[in-house]
Amino acid sequence: MITYIGRRFLWIIPVLFTVSVITFFLMHAVPGGPWDREKHLPQGTQDRLNAQYGLDQPIYVQYIRWAGAFIQGDLGPSYRFQDRRVNDIVADGIWTTVQLGVMAFLLAVAVGIPLGIFAALGHNRAPDYLATSISIIGIATPVFVLGILMIVFFSVQLKWFPTGGWKGPQYWVLPTIALAGFPIAIIARYTRASMLEVTRKDYIRTAQSKGLSDQAVVSRHMIRNALIPVVTILGPTLAFLVTGSFIIERIFGIPGIGQYYITAIGTRDYSLLMAMTMLYAFAVAFLNVVVDVLYAYIDPRIRYS
Amino acid sequence: MVSAEEGVSAADAPTIVELSSDDVLRARSEAVAQAGLGRKADHLLEVRNLSTHFFTPDGVVQAVDDVSFDVGYGETLGLVGESGCGKSVSALSIARLVPDPPGRIVSGSILFDGIDLLKLSPEDMRKLRGKEIGFIFQDPLTSLNPTLTIGYQIGEAIREHMGLSTKAARDRIVELLAKVGIPRPADRLNDYPFQFSGGMRQRVMIAIALSCDPKLILADEPTTALDVTIQAQILELIQRLSSEFGTAVLLITHDLGIAAGMCDRVNVMYAGRIVETGSVDTLFERPRMPYAWGLLDSLPRIDDVRGEKLRTIEGLPPLLISPPKACRFGPRCPYIRDVCREGEPELTARGSDGHMARCFATESDGWIA
Amino acid sequence: MATNTTVVPAGLAKPKAAAGPWREAFGRLVRNKLAVVGLVLVLLLLFCGIFGPIIAPWPYQQQDLQAIFANGNRPLPPFSPNHILGTDALGRDLLSRLLDGARISVTVAFVVQFVIIFIGVPVGAFSGWFGGRTDNFMMRLTDVFYAFPDLLFIILLSVAFRETAFGQALDGLLLVFVAIGLVGWVTVARLTRGQMLALKETEFVEAAKAIGVSDRKIVTHHLLPNGMGPIIVAVTLGVPVAILAEATLAYIGIGVQPPRASWGSLIADGQKYIRSEPHLVLFPAIFIALALIGFTFLGDGLRDALDPKLKGKQ
Numbered sequence: 001m002i003t004y005i006g007r008r009f010l011w012i013i014p015v016l017f018t019v020s021v022i023t024f025f026l027m028h029a030v031p032g033g034p035w036d037r038e039k040h041l042p043q044g045t046q047d048r049l050n051a052q053y054g055l056d057q058p059i060y061v062q063y064i065r066w067a068g069a070f071i072q073g074d075l076g077p078s079y080r081f082q083d084r085r086v087n088d089i090v091a092d093g094i095w096t097t098v099q100l101g102v103m104a105f106l107l108a109v110a111v112g113i114p115l116g117i118f119a120a121l122g123h124n125r126a127p128d129y130l131a132t133s134i135s136i137i138g139i140a141t142p143v144f145v146l147g148i149l150m151i152v153f154f155s156v157q158l159k160w161f162p163t164g165g166w167k168g169p170q171y172w173v174l175p176t177i178a179l180a181g182f183p184i185a186i187i188a189r190y191t192r193a194s195m196l197e198v199t200r201k202d203y204i205r206t207a208q209s210k211g212l213s214d215q216a217v218v219s220r221h222m223i224r225n226a227l228i229p230v231v232t233i234l235g236p237t238l239a240f241l242v243t244g245s246f247i248i249e250r251i252f253g254i255p256g257i258g259q260y261y262i263t264a265i266g267t268r269d270y271s272l273l274m275a276m277t278m279l280y281a282f283a284v285a286f287l288n289v290v291v292d293v294l295y296a297y298i299d300p301r302i303r304y305s
Numbered sequence: 306m307v308s309a310e311e312g313v314s315a316a317d318a319p320t321i322v323e324l325s326s327d328d329v330l331r332a333r334s335e336a337v338a339q340a341g342l343g344r345k346a347d348h349l350l351e352v353r354n355l356s357t358h359f360f361t362p363d364g365v366v367q368a369v370d371d372v373s374f375d376v377g378y379g380e381t382l383g384l385v386g387e388s389g390c391g392k393s394v395s396a397l398s399i400a401r402l403v404p405d406p407p408g409r410i411v412s413g414s415i416l417f418d419g420i421d422l423l424k425l426s427p428e429d430m431r432k433l434r435g436k437e438i439g440f441i442f443q444d445p446l447t448s449l450n451p452t453l454t455i456g457y458q459i460g461e462a463i464r465e466h467m468g469l470s471t472k473a474a475r476d477r478i479v480e481l482l483a484k485v486g487i488p489r490p491a492d493r494l495n496d497y498p499f500q501f502s503g504g505m506r507q508r509v510m511i512a513i514a515l516s517c518d519p520k521l522i523l524a525d526e527p528t529t530a531l532d533v534t535i536q537a538q539i540l541e542l543i544q545r546l547s548s549e550f551g552t553a554v555l556l557i558t559h560d561l562g563i564a565a566g567m568c569d570r571v572n573v574m575y576a577g578r579i580v581e582t583g584s585v586d587t588l589f590e591r592p593r594m595p596y597a598w599g600l601l602d603s604l605p606r607i608d609d610v611r612g613e614k615l616r617t618i619e620g621l622p623p624l625l626i627s628p629p630k631a632c633r634f635g636p637r638c639p640y641i642r643d644v645c646r647e648g649e650p651e652l653t654a655r656g657s658d659g660h661m662a663r664c665f666a667t668e669s670d671g672w673i674a
Numbered sequence: 675m676a677t678n679t680t681v682v683p684a685g686l687a688k689p690k691a692a693a694g695p696w697r698e699a700f701g702r703l704v705r706n707k708l709a710v711v712g713l714v715l716v717l718l719l720l721f722c723g724i725f726g727p728i729i730a731p732w733p734y735q736q737q738d739l740q741a742i743f744a745n746g747n748r749p750l751p752p753f754s755p756n757h758i759l760g761t762d763a764l765g766r767d768l769l770s771r772l773l774d775g776a777r778i779s780v781t782v783a784f785v786v787q788f789v790i791i792f793i794g795v796p797v798g799a800f801s802g803w804f805g806g807r808t809d810n811f812m813m814r815l816t817d818v819f820y821a822f823p824d825l826l827f828i829i830l831l832s833v834a835f836r837e838t839a840f841g842q843a844l845d846g847l848l849l850v851f852v853a854i855g856l857v858g859w860v861t862v863a864r865l866t867r868g869q870m871l872a873l874k875e876t877e878f879v880e881a882a883k884a885i886g887v888s889d890r891k892i893v894t895h896h897l898l899p900n901g902m903g904p905i906i907v908a909v910t911l912g913v914p915v916a917i918l919a920e921a922t923l924a925y926i927g928i929g930v931q932p933p934r935a936s937w938g939s940l941i942a943d944g945q946k947y948i949r950s951e952p953h954l955v956l957f958p959a960i961f962i963a964l965a966l967i968g969f970t971f972l973g974d975g976l977r978d979a980l981d982p983k984l985k986g987k988q
Binding site for chain 3 (some may be wrong): 011012014015016018019022023026027029136139140141142143144145148149152156239242243247250261262265277280281284285288
């Protein structure tokens with residue numbers, strides 16, 4: 001078991017390496033450079049800047065320089081914000097983004113799983129229709145539409161919550177719900193399907209034959225076993241939260257690191273772009289491994305083999 | 306080659322070699338007598354006119370159709386028949402475990418120690434299940450929860466019904482495991498089902514069924530999913546334990562050999578109905594129904610000639626969605642006559658010791674002597 | 675002692691003739707109400723996508739400036755004369771633009787899934803069939819793609835090649851297809867591999883090998899037809915993912931170039947008018963919702979209908 005965990009974590013390294021190579025070369029494939037802005041800089045200035053930042057070197061040299069610095073924790077200078085280093089920019093915004101993601105995740109799990117269980121237990125009756133309808137809304141509404149609608153309705157119309165920013169708990173509500181909408185739907189659907197499948201299993205009948213109460217059968221036998229497969233979709237859910245967060249940050253004007261991503265591509269801020277991609281890729285890879293390990297742990301058949 | 310027109314004597318039906326030993330017989334009759342003490346009715350289980358139907362999009366499947374039988378205290382009754390004849394559904398009906406939807410017990414009564422199970426509230430039925438009525442299911446691999454330890458699963462009924470302290474419950478579980486023949490029981494309490502072999506898992510199932518000392522065990526094909534060598538062990542275990550505790554057993558099987566070796570009396574089911582019933586000796590020595598003859602005849606024998614075709618009963622059982630108002634075995638019966646197509650025979654006596662059969666041909670005024 | 679021999683039956687009870695498995699599955703599908711709703715929505719979408727330009731009242735890029743001026747320089751509301759769903763700020767008919775968006779979504783849906791099948795199925799089948807080191811390598815490759823946050827990768831690709839000829843093809847759509855397809859093939863590859871692994875060990879494959887059927891034939895004639903079910907379901911359920919991805923990209927301004935009217939870009943455009951002319955956001959949102967719901971219900975229905983556990987039962 002320990003070797004399994006260790007191996008899975010070690011695999012992150014080559015994966016991240018490949019991601020970095022692909023991103024680096026793609027990035028430099030984009031025509032233009034970091035100096036292309038509204039104000040056209042004279043060629044001489046551009047050449048001087050390029051030399052200063054090492055951008056006149058062959059690509060693989062540039063990559064090696066970047067990788068070397070990266071491994072030591074130096075994320076490089078920002079090309080856009082010339083007086084700041086990427087490390088500082090990231091440090092400013094990352095905790096906000098993480099906080100948003102964690103809150104949305106907890107909300108998704110706390111609402112999605114009970115919703116799915118509720119739907120399965122009331123299969124083909126009112127609870128099922130209700131819960132499934134909520135799921136359908138979550139699936140059918142893209143994250144940006146949900147964000148916009150929430151702002152219009154709860155913020156502008158009802159004035160219950162502020163429209164943007166991140167200055168206190170009341171700022172957290174709408175973005176978290178908007179981000180969690182889709183994951184809630186997916187988790188609920190998956191939980192429901194898993195529960196329905198478990199209901200058909202023979203060991204449920206054995207449990208009933210012991211004269212256990214319905215509640216005991218459901219909680220001890222059904223829910224436990226139904227939740228195990230649900231763990232497998234937590235991985236893709238986390239990946240969604242990672243990518244969805246920067247859309248939400250943009251709509252709600254949240255000062256996390258997501259807002260920098262799209263602009264960084266536009267302004268060819270290479271260091272910032274690399275840093276952000278690596279960060280996101282690491283988060284996704286790491287969380288996927290955590291989920292896999294969790295799954296192996298809670299299923300005794302895997303744990304003991 | 307014998308034709309249907311000539312008089313056919315029941316002496317043509319093949320005989321069966323005795324399979325039970327004297328010791329077991331003696332122990333069993335003692336246990337039966339013991340079990341009968343303090344009993345509240347003539348029989349532990351009296352099933353009367355039980356009908357269980359399944360309501361499907363294609364029609365109503367009458368899986369169990371007006372079935373009646375008794376199980377005496379401490380007795381082992383066999384319910385024998387081919388797949389789909391309704392034997393499993395009968396057992397599930399007794400325990401009221403028929404999945405609803407789409408199934409439902411539509412009529413009849415099931416008297417357990419004098420109490421009509423079908424009139425009980427679900428709550429009261431639940432108290433009986435697991436405590437007085439134990440169930441052994443067919444496939445121990447899928448019938449045990451893979452994510453809970455076997456110690457926990459055996460203890461569930463104990464904790465639910467017997468109110469023992471944790472220590473007392475644990476002791477009882479270890480004792481049960483030892484009784485069913487699991488070596489080093491105390492060490493294996495925290496093991497999971499996948500860590501056991503098939504035969505061991507079935508022993509665990511038996512332990513679960515026996516955990517609260519039930520009066521009746523419903524065993525649904527307990528050995529079908531096991532290797533042949535293990536089958537004998539498990540059957541012997543069930544027999545020994547039921548003798549020891551005086552537990553009545555309703556043994557469901559499609560295997561005639563098992564029925565012959567384990568049961569005191571046997572019911573033969575076909576197409577949702579009981580078509581013959583009697584003590585195991587009588588039934589296997591002198592069956593009085595062509596279906597029973599066909600079943601016994603189809604068993605391969607050691608003195609069969611090599612190269613000859615295996616003997617079968619041609620055809621298939623009728624669909625149970627709209628069963629014909631005629632003898633249900635008729636289309637497959639070599640002795641069929643017009644009266645068989647016009648109406649269904651009743652279960653009538655053959656001889657005096659409770660042997661009954663459902664066949665016009667073998668009645669006293671029938672055409673088979 | 676004479677034994678009774680086998681007997682000639684006098685009238686058998688005939689079992690219902692078993693229909694083919696595909697026929698049965700189709701029967702189950704149409705009995706499922708939600709699946710039928712999904713199918714209807716999908717067909718509607720296909721219709722709009724294919725016949726959009728013909729049935730649209732206006733060309734999607736044409737500006738009805740006259741009407742705009744007459745309305746005080748504001749977008750027209752629904753039920754205006756000549757513009758049943760209203761117009762946008764530039765006077766372009768909303769219904770026509772929505773139909774163009776349907777065209778884009780349909781193209782995205784099908785082309786992307788085609789790319790995914792084209793890459794994913796062979797990779798998965800290859801990997802599952804040969805096993806061993808090939809399998810291992812393929813799986814590690816899929817791990818890399820899995821680790822890439824998809825939207826990021828798509829954005830990167832889109833922006834990287836935006837200026838190239840490839841990027842300009844089909845109003846920027848080709849780039850979007852390829853990008854979305856490149857991140858999406860992984861699931862289908864894994865699924866195909868799983869199916870291959872499961873079916874490889876079955877007895878009918880052993881039998882085919884024993885007769886000497888070639889590997890390639892085994893894969894194409896036996897394994898693929900039997901394993902197709904979950905793949906079909908995955909592809910159907912992958913369509914909402916693709917449509918959503920394209921809409922999100924269009925919303926941020928990447929992918930389809932104006933004046934093409936992807937639903938996502940319609941929402942981005944309409945955002946600033948949401949208080950006064952909410953129909954500019956609501957109608958595209960409704961269209962997106964219907965498309966997503968349609969494919970999701972259909973995919974669910976297909977999954978239930980093709981479930982091997984239900985084959986042959988009620």
